[in-house]
Amino acid sequence: MGQSPNPADLKRRELEQLLPEAFSEGRLDLDALKRALGEDAVIEGGERYRLDWAGKADAYKVLQTPSTATLRPQRELSVNFDEAQHVFIEGENLEVLKVLQKAYFGQVKLIYIDPPYNTGSDSFIYPDRFQESKEDYLARINELEDDGTLLREGFFRKNSRENGHYHSNWLSMMLPRLYIARNLLRDDGFMVVSIADEELHNLKLLLDEVFGPENLIATLVFDRNRKNDAKLFSVGHEYMLVYARNLQNLKDSNLTLRAPKEGVDEIKKEFEHLKKKYGTDWKKIQSEIIKFYNTFESDDPRYPLTRFRRVDEKGPFRTDGDASWPGGGGPRFNVAHPVTGKPCKKPSRGWVWSTYERMKEEIDAGNVAFGKDEKTIPSIRRNLFDKDEQVMRSVNFSYAQKASQDLAKIFNGKKVFDNPKNYLDLARLVEYLTGAGDIVCDFFAGSGSTAHSIFAVNKRTGQRRKMISVQLPETIDGGSESGRNAVTLGHETISQLCLDRIARALIDIYTTPPLSEQTKVFRLTPSNLKQWRGDGIETAEELEEQMQMFVRTEKDGAAVEHIFFELLLKFGQPLTTPVEVLDVCGTPVHAIHDRTMLFVLSGFSEPMIDALLACAPKEIIALDSVFADSDPLKTNLDLQCRDAGVRFTCL
Known part of the structure; x- marks a missing residue:
């Protein structure tokens, strides 16, 4: 309950369902797998065609290490928090993806990202060595304060060309994020990644590994600017690699994509x-x-x-x-x-x-x-x-200057971000690949161009797509013109600037936005629940101390609303799930899905049993601490839930 799902466990369960004959006593039998697939399907020997790099095995360790973090609501930064259908999350995106995985598994129609291009001046998160233990990784991800800011330098750092693992660092950063992104996609979903020449070849091979080469749809080219001072060729284009979660599924459904003829x-x-x-x-x-x-x-x-x-x-x-x-x-x-x-x-x-x-x-x-x-x-x-x-063309013209001008326009003519993506290009892509009610995710949100594009498409079509934006609280460089302008506006981090852009873009598109088009804000923080640390216990005294810690599941001082949203995600419910706070015998109880799922987090009394069951719930979740050490009270609720066919979970 305290950790995010392990992608390796999810894969293992999928394989076991598909090929149960390849498993013996819960473990994969390679000989049985060979028999099931046919001998010709198995490569013998050490040489094979594949993408490899220094640190790849460690990147898989990072992928398979569960997260104990959570997302804390930030009502003061949100607009119309209770009804807003768009979500903005400030935090390290890999941890955020892990936290979202259970609630959004197979729910997202389109994921678009514009990751660092690895030009030699990009900064991103990667291991500082290539033999990283689970403990090292946990220590590294815990270099976050409660407010999501970084504790030490070195967690987020520049990947220079002089680095001996220049390409390896970038691949190690991308691999786990792409794997979890694939888990979030619907079976008819799309993954779109922007990139330039520096890592195009590596990204193509990496996406082939994660999604399968058979799921490549297209490589789009965007001609963004001309460089008249170039000595050899004026290289001003970028790419978007477009993959399907399951291209065969799209073919079987006879899907035909069409876009409005521009002009x-x-x-x-x-x-x-x-x-x-x-x-x-x-x-x-x-x-x-x-x-x-x-x-x-x-x-x-x-x-x-x-x-x-x-x-x-x-x-x-x-x-x-x-x-x-x-x-x-x-x-x-x-x-x-x-x-x-x-x-x-x-x-x-x-x-x-x-x-x-x-x-x-x-x-x-x-x-x-x-x-x-x-x-x-x-x-x-x-x-x-x-x-x-x-049909959308694979070669497009999109001037970088126009994107910068459009962004400056909503910031009173001030340049606040270098090289933003053209939100109108993204709007065409979003409208082409998604429909009403679909979820779009961008976990390298940057200046917020993707969210801006969602507003534009929703306004033009009258439909309601939902957006999830994720951005690290990366410190803005005040040495550049754009950085100085952003700092002057009161923004210390790119995540703050992104959230401001989202608010300004919404007003620019709608003037008076619908309440559902507003954004609820969350921040990545440590869990509100205590984590069992049994691996470091060596004495009976240490065991007793650890057990005393778990008299209460929740940490001291944890707010009820913060606990509720953590449990909401852990029980597989999206962040935009409508929530009703009931007054049950004087005690607030959180209810979702027409009161079929109830969360008892603030207290409990005998009269509440009948009142809760009168709501006809399917499930009741309660903190153990609400029973105030009264085992008979907890047992009574448990027995009456069983009689009523209601699932009862006590944490």
Whole structure:
């Protein structure tokens, strides 16, 4: 109860369910596994194709070490805490992921992260040596004060190119986080990771190991800026690697992803304006539409729409669609020209339509374009306004300067963060990969661009996606222009700046935001519950001392609300679960899921038994201390719960 789930145990249970014949007395039998999979499925010998690095085994130790931390609510930093559907968590993201794992296992639709690119100037958390014991790791993660700040330098530090384990450090940092991220994803979920050239190759291999190479969907390229002072090539692009949790599942469900055509609404607005001005003078309207197109730069996302250069009552259209059968061998029936009445020239590969009747339907619908006479092969007409959706391109233009300007705009024109992600790019991605009610998570939240994108998508679509943002309280460097501006605003850490950006972005998008679009804030802290430390006990006196500590499960001074949210997560309930605080015989009792789950944390009396059972709960959780050493009272509750078919858990 006091620790997060161990990913290795979860994997073992999955494997045991899938291949029970490969286990004997609870342990994996490698010979039986070989028999189950077939001898050819097992690699013999020491040489094989795989990603390896110094410290990989220790990175797995870190992954498999449970967390005893918890998340403490910060009402004073939240807005509309009780109804808010977005969550912001300040704390070290690996520990946060471990704490969230039970409550959000298989619940998240999209995880997007923008981790350190390992350029040689990045700082992140990694072991300072490559033989780290569990005790060393626990000591390291406990270098946090109760408020989540760091106790000592060295916990969060720069990974310079001169470091002998430069790439290994980065991989050791990424591996456990990606593994737990995969556990959080739904079976139809997506993982998207931004990266640059420095670690693209390593990240691809690492994601292949965690997700399986068969689940790679695409490598997206974002051209962010031009560097005219470059001596060889102007390298200004970044990547996003897109993986599915289970790509075969998406294929089996016939999932088709489509995004709004960017710029169609603007062209439609211009077309309607020109119709009011010029009536049915299509030549004049066409000329003006082309002038409008000429304002688009070649790297503008709207530029591909400029191919629709002809205009009639249906709007801009093009007539260059190929009407021939792909690969050749298509039907070769006669089609009369509408003016000359003679059979039109046929495409060498045959018609794309299987029968004349099918082609006639398209002709009658105005979707086939004829030349001035029968000597021209007819083509397919496409109208710009017929389809307002398209498949997302793998190469995109996204200026870094625009992202910085958009962020500065909501901070009164002040630059407060270097190299933020363009929230509009992320909004397109979020809308493409998620739907109403879906959960999106970003555990390298940075300046808060992903949260900003969620607000934009929710406002545009009228839907409600939920956001979980996680950011380490990394100290802001006051030596840079952006750092000085952020410090002037009163922000000491990036997490504070991120939370401010979330609040400002919400106002910028909505003006008057719905209550559900607000954010509840939590902070990573040590557990409110005492942890049994049996491994260091050597004498009877030490054992007695340890047992005396557990007269009460909770730590002295632990607030009831803090204990409640810790138990909420440990019992697998999300942080946005609606909570009702009942007055039961003068004692506050926390209730969730229409009172089917009750938490008794403040006290207990005999009359409360009937009152609690009257709520028709399925489960009652109580601290042992609420019974004030009255075993008969606790036993009575336990027996009556059994009679009523209610699960009773005493901590």
